[in-house]
Amino acid sequence: MTQEVLTVAVCERPDWGSPEAAGTLAQRLGLTLVPDEYQISDYCRFIIFFQQGRLSLQQTAARAPGAICVDFDDSALTYRRNHPVQPEALLKASGVKQGGMCRVLDATAGLGQDAFIFASAGCQVILMERSLVLHALLADGLRRAAESENDRVAESSGRMTLIHGDSASLSIKDIDERPEVVYLDPMFPDRRKSAKVKKNMFLLQQLLETDIPSADLLGNALHIASRRVVVKRPRHADFLEGRRPSHQLVGKASRFDVYLPITPSSI
Numbered sequence: 001m002t003q004e005v006l007t008v009a010v011c012e013r014p015d016w017g018s019p020e021a022a023g024t025l026a027q028r029l030g031l032t033l034v035p036d037e038y039q040i041s042d043y044c045r046f047i048i049f050f051q052q053g054r055l056s057l058q059q060t061a062a063r064a065p066g067a068i069c070v071d072f073d074d075s076a077l078t079y080r081r082n083h084p085v086q087p088e089a090l091l092k093a094s095g096v097k098q099g100g101m102c103r104v105l106d107a108t109a110g111l112g113q114d115a116f117i118f119a120s121a122g123c124q125v126i127l128m129e130r131s132l133v134l135h136a137l138l139a140d141g142l143r144r145a146a147e148s149e150n151d152r153v154a155e156s157s158g159r160m161t162l163i164h165g166d167s168a169s170l171s172i173k174d175i176d177e178r179p180e181v182v183y184l185d186p187m188f189p190d191r192r193k194s195a196k197v198k199k200n201m202f203l204l205q206q207l208l209e210t211d212i213p214s215a216d217l218l219g220n221a222l223h224i225a226s227r228r229v230v231v232k233r234p235r236h237a238d239f240l241e242g243r244r245p246s247h248q249l250v251g252k253a254s255r256f257d258v259y260l261p262i263t264p265s266s267i
């Protein structure tokens with residue numbers, strides 16, 4: 001009898017380092033607990049596990065890249081925050097100034113990298129993520145960021161609120177205050193070889209390859225934002241949902257399409 005290969009399972013690794021037991025984590029995420037064996041790829045395509053107290057995700061295939069986790073203390077993210085492309089295109093497209101105290105809904109949170117740039121600039125950020133596994137990685141990253149010895153990381157994490165769910169069905173009534181900016185960076189099928197796509201994004205693409213894009217993600221965002229909706233796209237990709245933006249910021253590999261909301265703020 002052949003057994004079904006799961007997408008993600010929890011695996012208890014020797015350097016677990018978290019007070020949460022593997023069985024409890026599996027139960028919390030509704031996942032199966034699999035043994036830490038050589039042939040783990042027979043059971044599942046990905047494993048999620050604590051590694052030195054960090055919730056981590058790894059592909060099980062031979063020669064797969066190493067594990068990833070959400071790490072707001074990461075040196076690359078610190079570099080991006082301290083040495084932004086002049087000025088950081090994401091903030092420019094969103095109309096956010098450093099210390100601007102804008103409310104942002106990052107409706108496709110992923111690994112929270114872009115959300116952290118908004119929070120570091122002083123924005124209050126709601127991160128919405130529909131994948132339970134990525135939501136768990138984000139929650140773990142935020143927990144560690146709150147305890148960071150780096151004051152800027154700890155302070156920025158205090159401006160980030162995480163929610164689980166599909167932002168295409170989010171309504172203004174579900175959130176306390178209407179965000180000025182809604183940011184969308186939906187997954188885009190990328191056929192380039194893994195070396196060209198950053199390790200994190202490559203892993204996310206593999207994990208979420210069977211996810212069906214929400215039909216009205218942008219359409220709904222246009223009802224939620226009070227100032228603008230910003231969509232990140234690969235440079236030569238079609239417009240999201242076929243909607244033409246009011247203007248664009250085009251970079252080398254990607255671009256930001258900027259839309260004006262359907263019901264703008266009365267302020």
Ligand SMILES: C[S@@+](CC[C@H](N)C(=O)[O-])C[C@H]1O[C@@H](n2cnc3c(N)ncnc32)[C@H](O)[C@@H]1O
Pocket residue numbers: 107108109110111112113114115128129130131134165166167168185186187188204208213214217
């Ligand atoms: C390309 S990643 C985002 C990367 C993110 N900007 C970052 O800096 O790490 C896209 C993410 O959006 C999530 N997503 C896609 N559609 C969504 C929806 N309708 N609601 C919530 N999350 C969604 C996917 O699960 C995936 O994690």
